[in-house]
Amino acid sequence: MIDLLVIGAGLSGLVAAQTAADAGLRVRIISKGLNALHWSAGTVDVLGYLPDVGTPVEAPLGAVESLQRPEHPYRRLGRQRVEAVLSDFVSLSQRLALPYKGAAAQGINLLLPSPAGAARPSFLAPEAQHNGNLREQSPMLIVGFHRLRDFYPELIAENLSRQGYQARAAFLPIALITDRDDFNTVQLAGAVERPEHVQRLGKALQRLARPGERIGLPAMLGMERHNEVMAQLQKTTGATIFEIPTLPPSVPGIRLFRRLQEHLRQSGVRVEAGMEAIGASTSGRPPRVDWVATETSARPLRHRARYFLLATGGILGGGFASDHTGRVREVVFDLPLSVPQRRNSWFRTSFLDPRGHPVFEGGVRVNDAGQPVDEDGHILYENLWAAGDVLAGADPIQERSLEGIAIATGAAAGQSIVATHTAVNGTSAVPNGAAATSSTRNSS
Amino acid sequence: MKRIDTEILVIGGGATGTGVAWDAVLRGFDVVLVERRDLTHGTSGRYHGLLHSGGRYAVKDPHGAEECIVENQILRRTHAHCIEDTSGFFVVTPEDELSDYPQRFQKACKEIGIPCMEIPLREAFRREPLLNPSISRVFEVPDASADSFLAAHSTVNAARELGARILTYHEVTDLLLEGADGDRRVVGARVYDEVDGQEVEIRARMVINAAGAWSGKIAAMGGAEVTILPSKGTMVAMNHRVVNTVVNRCHMPSDGDIIVPSHTVAVLGTTSITVADPEHLKIHAWEVQKMLDEAEKMVPGISQARALRAWAGVRPLYQERYEGGGRDVTRGLTLLDHKKRDGVAGLLTITGGKWTTFRLMAEATMDSACEQMGVQRPCRTATTPVPGVDQGHYWLGHRLHDVESERLQGELVCECELVTRAMVESAVRHNPTLTIDDLRRDVRLGKGPCQGGFCTYRAVGILHEMRQRGSWKGAMGDDEASPARWEAAYLQSPAHAAHEDGVESESDAQEAETPPFVPNLLLRDFLQERWKGVVPILWGQQLRQERLDELIYLSLMNADHLPDAELASPVTAFYHFDVTVRAEEPAHD
Amino acid sequence: MTAHTTSWHSVGTTLDACIKCNICTSYCPVSAVTDLFPGPKYVGPQAQRFREIGQPKSPDSSVDYCSGCRVCNEVCPTGVKIAEINARARAQMVEERGLPLRNRVLGRNELLGRIGSMAPRLANFALQNPVGRLLGEVTLGIARKAPLPRWSTEGTFTDWLAETRDARLKAEKKVVYFYGCATNHYEPFVGKAAVAVLEHLGYEVLVPPQNCCGLPMLSNGEFAAGGDYYQRNVNKLGRFARDGYDVVGTSTSCTLTLKEEAPELLDLAGPDSESLQRATWDIFEWLRERHEEGELRRDFQDVEMVLPYHAPCQFRAHRVGKPAQEILSLIPGLDLRESHARCCGIAGTYGYKAEKYEIAMQVGAELFDFVREQGREVALTACDSETCRWQLEHGTDLPSRHPIEILAAAYGLYDLETRQLREGG
Secondary structure, eight states: OEEEEEEOOSHHHHHHHHHHHHTTOOEEEEOSSOOGGGTSOSSBOOOSBOTTTOOBOSOHHHHGGGOSOTTOHHHHHOHHHHHHHHHHHHHHHHHTTOOEEOOSSTTSOEEEEOTTSOEEEESBEEHHHHTTOTTSOOOEEEEEETTOTTOOHHHHHHHHHHTTOOEEEEEEOGGGTOOOSSOOHHHHHHHHTSHHHHHHHHHHHHHHOOTTOEEEEESOSOSTTHHHHHHHHHHHHOSOEEEEOOSSSOHHHHHHHHHHHHHHHHTTOEEEOSOOEEEEEEETTTTEEEEEEEOOSSSOEEEEEEEEEEOOOSTTTTSEEEOTTSOEEETTTOOOBOSOSOGGGTOOSSTTOTTOOGGGTOOBOBOTTSOBBOTTSOBSOTTEEEOGGGBSSOOHHHHTOHHHHHHHHHHHHHHHHHHHHHHHHSSOOOOOTTSOOSSEEOOO | OEEEEOSEEEEOOSHHHHHHHHHHHHTTOOEEEEOSSSTTOSGGGSSOOEEOOSGGGTTTOHHHHHHHHHHHHHHHHHTGGGEEOOOEEEEEOGGGTTSSHHHHHHHHHHHHTOOOEEEOHHHHHHHOTTSOTTOOEEEEEOOEEEOHHHHHHHHHHHHHHTTOEEEOSEEEEEEEEESOTTSEEEEEEEEEETTTTEEEEEEOSEEEEOOGGGHHHHHHHTTOOOOEEEEEEEEEEESSOSOSSEEEESSSOOTTOEEEEETTEEEEEOOOEEOSOTTOOOOBHHHHHHHHHHHHHHSTTGGGSOEEEEEEEEEEEEOSSOOSOGGGSOOSEEEEEHHHHHSEETEEEEEEOOGGGHHHHHHHHHHHHHHHHTOOOOOOTTTOOOTTGGGOSOOTTHHHHHHHHHTOGGGEEETTTTEEHHHHHHHHHHSOOSSHHHHHHHHOTTOSTTTTTTHHHHHHHHHHHHHHHTTTOSOSSOGGGOOSOOOGGGTTOHHHHHHSOOOOOOSOTTTSOOOSOOHHHHHHHHHHHHHHHHGGGOSHHHHHHHHHHHIIIIIITOGGGOSOTTOOOTTHHHHTSOOSOBOSOOOOO | OOSOOOOTTSGGGGGGGOOOOOHHHHHOTTTTTOTTSOOHHIIIIIHHTTOOTTOSSOOOOGGGGOOOOOHHHHHOSSOOOHHHHHHHHHHHHHHHHOOOHHHHHHHOHHHHHHHHHHSHHHHHHHHHSHHHHHHHHHHHOBOTTSOOOOOOTTOOHHHHHHHTGGGSOOOSSEEEEEOHHHHHHTOHHHHHHHHHHHHHTTOEEEOOOOOOOSHHHHHTTOHHHHHHHHHHHHHHHHHHHHTTOOEEESOHHHHHIIIIIHHHHHTOOOHHHHHHHHHEEEHHHHHHHHHHTTOSOOOOOOOOEEEEEEOOHHHHHHTSOOHHHHHHTTSTTEEEEEOOOSOOSOTTTGGGBTTTHHHHHHHHHHHHHHHHHTOTTOOOEEESOHHHHHHHHHHHSSOEEOHHHHHHHHTTOEETTTTEEOTTO
């Protein structure tokens, strides 16, 4: 039997699984499908705007204590905990060969060009996006490709210029990197990896760029060989190259997902996609989760484990279902939710209301250890934890904290599970590090 | 101030107004049409898209039903390409079995001349497998699905070819009056050009008030009192067709008893509530619930399917003296000759009616106008097809077929509704585009499952590029700027757009005039426009979709922190009426 | 027969779950290599909104380039049954346009098997020599380089069963074995290995009359014929299922068809069909259950080898994880290397079609490269699906085995090289 079953393969589930696997627990991840990393910018947004008021946040960690809602995940963890797990994530990203970096002045948000040319407040970014930090002064050349429908360089450059950042735009023919008629950024990221394509692209960029300019491109500069593509382009052009995210699918997000997944495999953790958790069996007093059932082609499949982590996401990830009567339900354990159960209090008039829409703020209430609790604060199941967008207390899209909350609560839940495991087993778990590999050699 | 002289000034760019412009120009008049927003921005763009066979009114209003069947047959010839020949069912559900309505219905159809045939249940269920299996009888009538956006564009374009001037985003601020009391005469209108931000004076021999739900306001400018009872009807679109035939309950017309397959969606309709203000389009939760509950009787399970959007339109019901509610007020056409009625010459008000009878309304109006002008020029609209009819009736798969055969998959901007970049560019070049919503009406951009989640950004990016190149300039109302004939009748065709020559930028950005749109405003406006329509049905998969759209526009784009936050378009405020879900059920009729 | 009845539970209506997010399109192995397939979202939930029965023209045909590998289903976060929507759209195309003779032939797996088994050497010669293959490509459109199977020259699996009837184990614990056409006519040794393993675990193996599962026809859009075959199996096996016997199979595609594919695509429901669905197991899925209940014997011999293992696409559709991998990792000495390649490319009969052969090979490149990266010591690969094994052999020039053969060998029952049962096994 495995120790930990993680339900959901988004960022929070992956981070939690890695935390537990690093401590020697046997972990498996199941997920219905793939996740929000495929849609988002691939950066780690920690806190961009204060909830309820929308005031821009300069230093997100410093703002943790000023968060008004006591149930906000950051407030529960406290500034130091959040800071520590983010720094762990930075180390992890280095091991993944996809280093994430923050602003030079520690503790403040980066400002990164968005696909619309706005300045996105983000705390950590992979190097390729970090190079586009608008807090740096150098002028920018934003280069797009004709016929690429998910990136508009002129719009970006104009909006950046109007906000006081020096930027201009240029186009290149898509034929430089593909002969396809129909393509998306993921396919282009693969196509650009071919040596002759990187070379052609590099030369074309070199001709376009003026001295001192850094060059911004749609985020499609390689998938597996991203680092080589970046290095090659910077070498050929002699300029700093940066990526700007595009409409989904998100190449930077997929890069992070794949590397985390590969790293987990090397720690002996499988990610099984296509498995939809449809219910659970619980028993005992105090109650425990015995198994989680997934839907299959013939009959439910039972997944037994000692500990379970619910990381299915909220409305976005499919962890909550809702219907026209105004009911919002957590789909695996039917946990009580803090979401208003009346449709007339779900939304505000303006789509872009800085206070966000109330329906997206609610979720599963947890205690300080990350275990789901009822309204009175009692733990619902002894061996169940929750992390990420299922949690109550924040609207991570509104406040720009999606990845920050995922990493912080995922790592914290993982640590709490490890602590419980250690306490139960009486010994500290053996870190397994590089012992396990994706191949499984068995001795007789 | 700019001044225009013409013979006929038409106020209102809905089905009626565009029909009048076409009728008038065919009779040889010089015509100007003004519309304060985009064509079909009002009721014509907010109805369920039914081409009536008359079946619905056969028992209740035989005269109206007869008008419908006659017009139905005419429009199938003159506007063939704006119609999908879905056919229509009248179904007897268990609730309707005890009534004698089915017998009366059959008899009335026969008397009026509406082809109506009872079909075997097996045949009905084969064609519509999701129909309620307890349905006991099914009658088939020549109902059809109509595209009112395409029809207005085709009609207007036909009129343009004959010299009519169509001025959208021109709002009437006042009517020009001459003469003393009792001998007053309307001689034109003062209008405000929202695009150029200037006043225009238009002088005309006759002014036709075809402002629909707003026609009371126009008539008042001429000193005539016209009481319009704005009757709000709410509709819900489902994510896919559900049925391929129009399905009506076989009973006295009531709320929510019709399902119209319209392009890729099924439209459930409708309610009837008298509202104070035709701009007041708030949708109540009970209305949506009612639509779903009623549709459930015809197609069980439909309320569990994904709803895409809800909207409301306002019927311009007219009554000389107000008493009672919307459903009982006449839906027949009303033509008011203000010379006879109020002693104000030069002004006719045409209101009431249905989309199906727009041509007839135009004919009646221009007959009356001719009479007042003392000329005799016969109506030719019934026998003159508008350009584009050679395409035949449209069919559900035509876009998919076009994209497939021309291999345009890589060109799609709106993937849900299969809108290509060339279609967007063509529509923008030929038509004033102040909002992405205008494009939505033109080419169906943003009407699919993601409700603009992906295509809003793309459309803004494309329009911005067109602005940079000056290639947005097309037939913006100025004939000399029109680079090529716009075949508006083909604006829904990906294949046609693929073969149209684009206008490329000779003029550089410095020389180009300021275009009528601001990209960041386009983005914000359309996000809000889509939002107001999804909120009433936002649960389940559509709620998840909305959250993904939020992720895209907030987390990824940071669209709420773009420049130009202080700017507003002529429709910004309209998109911001209170869209929050209201649970309480007000008194309604 | 009109293709199917529609209900709110039909696969078609799962299009409502699509949030257009493009995850499927970024993982599709076919659209990654060709413009001819616009991707799962496009031809699936998106195009489906433009399809109805009886349109003036069939609106699209690129759905035919869907290989049915179901990577899209697996990665879809909202549960759209994309591959099934595509299968239905293809069936509608077949209904409207007719079926090419080639697809009719490829769909008749059982018949082909039977004909070839009459004179296997002659049949093998006819189908394996260059002239025959060229002829096949020109006349039928069957790719001349595609890895066609060879008929067994040692008799069919059912022949063997009949011959060894007296030697078969009789026991209280019984299990029904569904062997499938490929085992019967081309690879009887897979069936023999399965029977040996099941008997080794103390089960009496029942092999009642059965016929082709119907999948080859279903995946070529011949719904009526496929449904007919399926129904006959329900009639033949339903009784055993009702009586509580498990039905295990070594062909992941046959078991999938019995479990879900046929009843779901055809909207067939009924007590017999439902009990058969619940009773059917992939053999390793079933062995994993036995293992969890502590019933799996662990008297393994060392199998010292590096073995690249590719879980076939059908496991994705079973949605049971990778049971063969879990069981094989119990075998001492075995260095199992898990492939994460999306698809071998062959996808049933897809890669046999001349116009799709190159696509199939490009899709499979990911897998072939993975095998090569495992080093020169690799002498064998493993995969649960017969057509995938043939494609793997074609793409890597290495022999491939069903995991049940590996397991039988680990129990000392089977020789992996000669593919014969061991004496006394």
